[in-house]
Each structure stands twice: as structure tokens, then as C-alpha cells.
Amino acid sequence: MNATVTPALPLGDDALILSHRLGEWAGHAPVLEEEVALANIALDLLGQARILLSMAGDEDELAYLREERQFRNLQLVEQPNGDFAHTIARQLYFSTYQELLFNQLAADESELTPLAAKAVKEVAYHRDHAEQWTLRLGDGTDESHARMQRALDALWRFTGELFEPVAGLDVPWSALRSDWTASITTILDRATLTVPEGPQHSAWTAGAGRQGLHTEPFGRMLAEMQHLHRSHPGATW
Amino acid sequence: MTTIAPEDTALEAVFDATVAADERIEPRDWMPDAYRSSLVRQIAQHAHSEIIGMQPEANWITRAPSLRRKAILMAKVQDEAGHGLYLYSAAETLGTSRDELLDKLHSGRQKYSSIFNYPTLTWADVGAIGWLVDGAAITNQVPLCRCSYGPYARAMVRVCKEESFHQRQGYELLLTLSRGTEAQHAMAQDAVDRWWWPSLMMFGPPDDESAHSAQSMAWKIKRHSNDELRQRFVDICVPQAEALGLTLPDPDLTWNEERGHWDFGPIDWAEFREVLKGNGPCNEERITRRRRAHEDGAWVREAAAAHAAKQREATR
Amino acid sequence: MTTSRPAGNTTGTTSGTTPETTPGTTARPTEWPLWEVFVRSRRGLSHSHAGSLHAPDAEMALRNARDLYTRRSEGVSIWVVPSAQITASSPDEKDAFFEPAGDKPYRHPTFYEIPDGVHHL
Numbered sequence: 073m074n075a076t077v078t079p080a081l082p083l084g085d086d087a088l089i090l091s092h093r094l095g096e097w098a099g100h101a102p103v104l105e106e107e108v109a110l111a112n113i114a115l116d117l118l119g120q121a122r123i124l125l126s127m128a129g130d131e132d133e134l135a136y137l138r139e140e141r142q143f144r145n146l147q148l149v150e151q152p153n154g155d156f157a158h159t160i161a162r163q164l165y166f167s168t169y170q171e172l173l174f175n176q177l178a179a180d181e182s183e184l185t186p187l188a189a190k191a192v193k194e195v196a197y198h199r200d201h202a203e204q205w206t207l208r209l210g211d212g213t214d215e216s217h218a219r220m221q222r223a224l225d226a227l228w229r230f231t232g233e234l235f236e237p238v239a240g241l242d243v244p245w246s247a248l249r250s251d252w253t254a255s256i257t258t259i260l261d262r263a264t265l266t267v268p269e270g271p272q273h274s275a276w277t278a279g280a281g282r283q284g285l286h287t288e289p290f291g292r293m294l295a296e297m298q299h300l301h302r303s304h305p306g307a308t309w
Numbered sequence: 310m311t312t313i314a315p316e317d318t319a320l321e322a323v324f325d326a327t328v329a330a331d332e333r334i335e336p337r338d339w340m341p342d343a344y345r346s347s348l349v350r351q352i353a354q355h356a357h358s359e360i361i362g363m364q365p366e367a368n369w370i371t372r373a374p375s376l377r378r379k380a381i382l383m384a385k386v387q388d389e390a391g392h393g394l395y396l397y398s399a400a401e402t403l404g405t406s407r408d409e410l411l412d413k414l415h416s417g418r419q420k421y422s423s424i425f426n427y428p429t430l431t432w433a434d435v436g437a438i439g440w441l442v443d444g445a446a447i448t449n450q451v452p453l454c455r456c457s458y459g460p461y462a463r464a465m466v467r468v469c470k471e472e473s474f475h476q477r478q479g480y481e482l483l484l485t486l487s488r489g490t491e492a493q494h495a496m497a498q499d500a501v502d503r504w505w506w507p508s509l510m511m512f513g514p515p516d517d518e519s520a521h522s523a524q525s526m527a528w529k530i531k532r533h534s535n536d537e538l539r540q541r542f543v544d545i546c547v548p549q550a551e552a553l554g555l556t557l558p559d560p561d562l563t564w565n566e567e568r569g570h571w572d573f574g575p576i577d578w579a580e581f582r583e584v585l586k587g588n589g590p591c592n593e594e595r596i597t598r599r600r601r602a603h604e605d606g607a608w609v610r611e612a613a614a615a616h617a618a619k620q621r622e623a624t625r
Numbered sequence: 626m627t628t629s630r631p632a633g634n635t636t637g638t639t640s641g642t643t644p645e646t647t648p649g650t651t652a653r654p655t656e657w658p659l660w661e662v663f664v665r666s667r668r669g670l671s672h673s674h675a676g677s678l679h680a681p682d683a684e685m686a687l688r689n690a691r692d693l694y695t696r697r698s699e700g701v702s703i704w705v706v707p708s709a710q711i712t713a714s715s716p717d718e719k720d721a722f723f724e725p726a727g728d729k730p731y732r733h734p735t736f737y738e739i740p741d742g743v744h745h746l
Contacts, residue, residue, distance in 0.1 A: 088376075095379070098367035098386050099598065102606025103657070104360065104394045105678055105689040111387035112692050118380050125376075132375050156609045204684060211619065212612025219608070300432055301374040307490050309375040309482075338716045391693055398677040401659065407679065408656040464676070471697070610655040613681035620682060 079240035080184065081134070082282055083173075084124030085145035088135060089290075090166060091117035092297060093153055102156055109201060113163070116194040123187050136301035140284075140291050147281040148230040150290040154223065157209055157216070161223035163202035168255050169234045169248075171195045176243050184241075203259050210263025217264065224260070225268045232272030236282055328529055333459035336402040344528055347521065348458050349403050350419070351530065356396035357414045357421035361595050363389045365429040366438060374432060381478050382435060388475070392468045399460040415600045423581065424507050426589030433486055433493075433500035439479015441501070441508040441546070447476060448542045449512065457529035480549070487554045494554075501550070502558045509573075510581045512539040543571050658707055660686040662694055665702035672704050680705075 094114035101107035125131040148166055153159050174195055177188035209220040235249040253267075260267050280286070301309075320339040327334060334340055363386050370386065373379035397407045413419040424442055429435065450472075453465040486497035513519055513535040525531040533541075543562075550557050561574030583589065657679040663672035675694045680686035686705040694700065714722050730736045739746055 092371065095370045095383055098370055098383070099360075099363045100602045100605070101390075102602075102609035103679070104390055104397070105680065105685075105693065106606075106609075107363075107390035108387055108394070108696070109689065109692045111383055111390070112696060115380060115383055115387070118376065118383065122376050122380070135376055136374070156606070201688065204688065208613045208616040208681070208685075209609070212616045213608070215608050216612030216615075296371050300372045304374070304490060304492060307374075307493055309378055309485060309489075335716065337713065387696075391696075394678060394693060395676055398659075401677070406656060467676070607655050610657065610681075613685065614655065614657060617682040 077239065078128050078183070079238050080124040080127035080187075082144035082238050083184070084121050084128060084134070085143050086149050086166070086170070087117040087124060088121035089143070089145045089293075090149040090162075091115075091121060092293065093149065093151075093162075094159075096153055097159070110159075113198050113201065116191075116198065120187065120191050120194070127183065127187075132301070136298045140286055140294055142284060143281075143286065143290075143294075144284060145281050145286075146230070146233050147287050147290075148227065148233065150281070150286060150293060151227060151230065152289050154226075155219060156205075157219040157223040158226065160202055160205045160209060161220065161227050163198065164206050164224075164256070164259070165227060165231050165234070167195055167198040167202050168252055171199050172248050172251050172255075173243065176248065177241070180242065182242075206259055206265070207263045210260070210265040220263070221265055224265060225270065228268035228270055229272060229274050233281055238282060328457050331529070333462060334457055335459045343524070344530075345403055347525060347528070348461065348530060349400055349405050351521075351525075352396055352400040352403075352461055353405070353410045353413065353419050354421060356393050356400060356410065357419060358425065359389045359393035359396060361414075361421045361425045361599060363393075364595055364598060365425055365427070365591075366435055368429050369432060369435050372432070378482070385439075385475055385478065388471050392471070395464040395467055396461075399458075399464040402460045411603060415596065415603065417587070417596070420585070421595075422511060423584045423589060424511050425595060426584050426592045427503070427507050428590050430503075431496050431500060433483065433496040434504070436479045436482035436486065436497065437500035437504040439475055439477075440483055440549070441479075441504045442511070443472060443475040443479060444546065445508045445511040445542055447472060448538050448545070452532035452538075455529075455532060461530075480553070483553055483555070497553075498555050501555050505558050506576065506580075507584075509539055509543070509576055510578075512536070512542065514578065514581075540570055543573050547571050657681045658709065660690070660705045661708050661711065662686075662690040663704040663706070664690075664694055664700040666700055668701060672702065675699075677708060683707075 091114045094110050094117070097110045097114075098107070101110055121135075122131050125134045128134060146166075148162060151158075151162055171192060174188040174192040177184045178192050206220065209216040211217070234252065235245045237243070237245050257267050317339075321341060324334065324338065324340055324344075327338070334344075366382060366389075367386050370379065370382050373382050397410060400410055401407060410419065414421065424445075429438070447469065450465055450469055454462055454469055456462045456465065483497050483501070486493040488494075513522075516522060516534045516536045519535055522531065522534060526534070546557065547562065559574045561572065563572050565572045584592070587593075658681075659677055660680055660683075661677050662675045664675040665672045675690075678686065678689050678693055680689050683705060687703060690703050690705055695703065726732075
């Protein structure tokens with residue numbers, strides 16, 4: 073696979089993989105209204121992924137024919153859905169990051185500017201959705217509070233990677249990090265939740281997803297996603 | 310059965326006149342008990358079918374073989390959730406809450422369309438569902454847009470409008486497979502072979518055995534008989550199958566010049582009754598999964614309700 | 626089950642029952658209240674009733690309405706109203722409510738005869 077080295081690839085992979093995870097919720101959501109909301113977010117992300125991957129090559133070849141080590145997405149987005157609190161925590165961490173990043177890209181002059189300018193409106197809604205639920209789960213019942221805190225804690229170690237520089241992107245990463253931290257702190261405070269204190273990296277995985285190193289669940293996810301396409305080489309769908 | 314008070318006779322006359330004039334009955338109008346319960350039963354079954362119907366197709370979202378197909382399938386399954394929602398809302402106008410209806414679904418006291426108790430074994434099944442199952446559903450549903458009960462008719466207008474892409478995407482999917490590799494073509498044929506007969510069963514038992522038909526027709530909840538709609542569907546499908554380059558699994562399918570319709574072979578009603586009784590290939594899985602989603606989501610619904618109560622308290 | 630006699634029969638127009646909901650719908654602990662959704666399909670038009678949905682509070686009701694009723698770009702503005710807050714006229718009083726307006730044709734422009742050739746009137 074000769075994908076051009078472009079930042080569209082890692083950003084496209086983020087959107088593709090998170091969209092896939094959200095798609096797994098179909099038929100499982102806590103209430104019918106949320107079924108519709110999660111699918112909307114998944115569809116927005118899939119739309120972004122298709123544009124970004126097409127900038128890097130052929131969208132289907134990139135999605136279906138790369139090996140695990142060739143994917144450049146953050147480890148955060150490949151994490152399994154878990155309970156609804158885990159999904160919301162993942163959404164909160166990622167959409168806050170994606171909104172800050174796309175705002176940055178929309179203001180620059182690059183090949184990504186048009187996509188970022190369009191996507192930033194979608195992402196603002198995703199962040200709002202995640203925040204609304206963080207508030208309700210955090211300041212809801214004892215059970216929901218405990219579940220939400222557990223989810224935030226569990227996913228915290230994947231958040232350090234968000235601020236690893238992406239090749240080809242001219243972004244003030246440390247400023248992005250402090251904006252992200254401020255935003256997360258504000259919403260968690262309002263939700264009566266605590267900002268996790270543990271490390272934001274695990275011992276040997278700094279920037280790992282961006283370098284093609286992924287977590288165990290990712291291989292299984294890809295196997296499922298790619299098997300049909302790969303079983304019929306050269307076929308059109 | 311409730312006893313009929315004298316004023317009810319007058320109210321019933323108004324109701325009958327409204328239906329006869331082809332006007333709509335609205336939620337707060339007087340209506341006969343049996344009309345109300347018949348509607349609740351039908352709308353609930355319809356709503357349940359939408360949400361259970363998400364499962365066989367969602368089964369393929371994570372394996373969709375191209376990103377274009379994946380987007381289409383996600384949008385379609387999402388629509389089904391939306392349609393379930395419109396229909397539950399219509400049922401709620403009759404004084405039954407969504408929770409009550411879901412309870413009845415989960416405990417097996419209300420049914421959903423038996424078609425969704427068949428498994429989706431290959432990707433081509435997604436196409437066959439779109440073409441045949443949605444096709445049959447649309448044939449059934451279009452007349453419901455003129456149903457005598459206003460909220461149901463309005464929900465169906467929205468559903469039909471949104472569903473117009475569902476059948477087309479299925480047909481296009483099958484066409485691509487049929488014209489694709491040998492393996493893809495075989496996959497498409499196999500799916501059509503498996504979904505054809507269950508689709509014909511979707512129109513319900515033959516007219517002379519249909520329990521609710523006559524009264525529903527009189528009340529203009531239903532506009533056409535089961536057999537009438539089934540025949541219409543067969544007539545539509547035969548040329549469509551030909552254009553697909555696929556065959557329908559019925560050796561008796563022949564054009565009847567005299568009737569101006571396609572004759573088709575006998576339907577296996579024994580199978581229909583078995584699936585209806587709960588012995589279909591996926592009855593157990595479908596309802597278990599639905600129940601689990603509802604139970605797993607209880608803490609989320611509780612949390613949001615608790616949060617709302619706290620907010621109300623705080624602003625008091 | 627439900628009764629065939631809506632509460633409007635006994636309590637009149639201020640019964641508080643909604644146009645789309647009859648009494649007997651009691652919310653249970655995990656069931657969120659029902660909201661009516663009104664959508665302005667484009668600028669210049671008024672909001673019209675699109676349908677209903679369940680939501681725990683007004684903010685979520687707005688968002689759910691956006692996701693459900695405008696996902697095909699059907700709207701530019703949304704109102705949500707708790708169904709229980711709607712006061713509706715009773716169908717049984719429709720004669721008293723609406724018939725008196727029927728014999729006042731002088732409220733309509735077609736009531737008046739204007740000679741041919743007179744314009745802009």
C-alpha cells in the first residue's frame with residue numbers, strides 16, 4: 073500500500089475507527105432516541121473518514137486492505153464500547169480534542185482546511201452531546217456517577233497520545249493540550265466528577281497508535297471489519 | 310365488553326359518520342373500545358417490527374464491504390429506530406405508554422413481524438431485505454397513509470417518505486452482486502431463495518383465515534385485503550427479478566392472461582405458524598437481545614431522570 | 626386498558642390533556658416524559674407540529690428532536706413543549722367552540738359585492 077504521507081491518513085483513521093465502534097451500538101442503545109443520536113455521530117464520522125482517506129488514496133483499499141500496523145488512529149478511538157459511560161467518556165475525550173484540532177486546521181491554509189471547516193460544526197455537536205451526557209451521568213444517580221468516573225479513569229491513560237505531534241500538521245500541540253485539559257476540567261467539575269490523576273500514557277506506548285502500534289481489541293475489530301471485503305479480492309460492492 | 314350508555318350510541322353515530330366520510334379520527338375523539346384496542350395492537354406490532362427489524366441488518370454494519378455501503382446501511386438502520394419512535398408516539402396518543410408497549414414486547418404479549426425471525430447469513434441478505442422485505446412492507450404501508458386514525462396515518466406518511474430509499478438501496482446492492490463475480494452472484498441468488506417465501510407471508514394469512522381483517526377494513530384502518538396486496542407485490546417483483554438476472558424460487562410462477570396477474574405456488578402456512586409460535590430460527594435471539602438492551606440501559610434512563618429532577622429542584 | 630371516554634367529557638376544555646395524548650399515560654420511573662416537537666422548515670414559515678418524543682429534560686428534548694426530526698435537513702428551528710403542558714379544546718365541545726364562527730360570512734372578503742372594473746380592493 074503506497075499511501076501518500078499526509079496527515080489526512082491518521083485523522084481519517086480516527087474518524088473511521090470511532091465510527092465503526094459507534095456503529096456497534098446499533099440495536100443496543102439505552103433508549104430509542106439515543107439510538108438515533110449515536111447513529112448520527114457515527115455517520116458524521118464516517119463521512120469525514122471517507123473524505124480524509126480519499127485524500128490519502130482509495131478509501132476502500134485503505135480501510136479494508138491495510139494491516140493492523142498500518143493504521144495510524146489513536147488508541148483511544150479503538151477502545152471497545154464498554155457500557156454507555158465508557159462510550160460517553162471516549163466521546164468526550166475525543167470530540168473535545170477533535171473540535172480544538174479542527175478549529176485550528178480550519179483557520180490555517182492547507183489541504184485539510186475545507187474538510188476541517190465543514191467538520192468542525194459536526195464535531196461541535198458531538199462534543200455537546202458528550203458533555204450533556206457527562207453532566208447527566210455524573211450528576212444523576214450514585215450508580216451512574218460511579219460508572220462515569222470509572223470510565224473516565226479507565227480511558228485516561230489513552231489521552232496523552234492526543235497531543236503527540238502528527239507529521240505534516242503545524243499545530244501548537246502544547247496549547248492544544250492546555251485548552252483540552254481546561255475544557256475537560258470545566259465539564260467534569262460541573263458534572264461533580266473528578267479529573268483522573270493517573271498517567272496519560274502507559275509505560276511503553278507513547279504516541280503508539282500514530283506509529284501503528286495498537287491495543288489487543290483492535291486486531292479483532294479489524295478482522296471483523298475487513299473479512300468480507302478480503303474474501304472476494306477485486307470484487308465490486 | 311363495556312355496556313353501552315345511551316349517549317354512547319350518539320357518539321358512535323358521530324364516529325361512524327366521520328369514518329364513512331373518509332375523515333380522520335383524532336386522539337381525543339370518542340371511539341369504540343374495540344377500534345382503540347385494535348389500533349393499539351396494530352401500531353404497537355408495527356413499532357416493534359421496526360425496532361426488532363434493526364437487528365438482522367445491524368448484524369452486517371460492522372462487516373459492510375465498502376464504506377459507501379456501510380454509510381447506507383447505518384443510515385437505514387437508524388431510520389428504523391426513527392420509524393419505531395414515530396409509531397410508538399402514534400400508539401401513545403391512544404393512552405398507552407411506550408414503556409407499557411415495550412413491556413408487552415419483552416414479555417411476548419405483543420408480536421412483531423415474523424420476518425425478522427429469519428437470520429441474515431450473508432451480505433446479500435441485506436440486499437434481499439431491502440428489495441423484498443421493505444418492498445412488501447411498502448406495499449402494506451402505502452395504503453396506511455390513508456388510515457382512518459390521524460396520528461397513525463401521519464406517522465406512515467413520514468415513514469413511507471423516508472423509506473423510499475430503503476428498497477432502492479437493496480435492489481442496487483443485489484444488482485451489483487448479481488453482475489459481480491460468480492461467488493457474488495451465487496450469494497445474491499441464495500439470499501433471494503431464502504427471503505422470497507417469508508416475504509410473501511408478511512401480508513398475513515389468506516383472507517378467509519384472517520382474524521382481524523373484516524373489522525379493520527370496515528373501520529378503514531386497513532384498505533386492502535391481505536391476498537390483494539400479496540398479489541400486487543408478486544406482480545411487481547417478477548419483472549424486477551428478471552432485471553436483476555435472478556430467479557424467484559417458485560416453479561409455479563406463471564403469467565395468467567385471464568386474470569392479468571401472476572399465478573404463484575402454495576405458501577407453506579405451517580412454517581408461518583411455527584415461526585409465529587416462537588419456533589423460528591431467531592425468535593429467541595431477537596427478543597433476548599432487545600430485552601438486554603432495555604435492561605442494560607435502565608441505569609442510563611434513571612440517571613437522566615434523576616438529573617432532571619435535581620435541576621427542577623434547584624430552580625424552584 | 627384505556628377507557629373510551631376521554632377525560633375531556635367530564636372536565637371540559639381545561640382538562641390539561643394534550644391533543645395527542647389521552648389520560649392513563651402514567652410515566653414510570655425510567656420512562657422519560659413526552660414532548661411535542663414543532664419544526665420551522667424554512668425561514669418565513671411558522672413552526673408546525675412534527676411529532677413527539679421522550680426526553681428527560683428540555684435540553685435533551687431539543688437535541689433528540691434535532692437528531693430525529695431534522696436529520697434530512699427538514700428544519701431551521703425547533704420548539705419542544707412538554708406534552709402535559711398543552712391545553713386543548715375538547716372535541717365534544719367543538720360545536721360550541723367552532724360553529725358560531727360559521728354564520729359570520731361578513732368576516733370574509735367574498736361577502737362583499739364590488740362593481741366590475743374596480744381594482745386594488
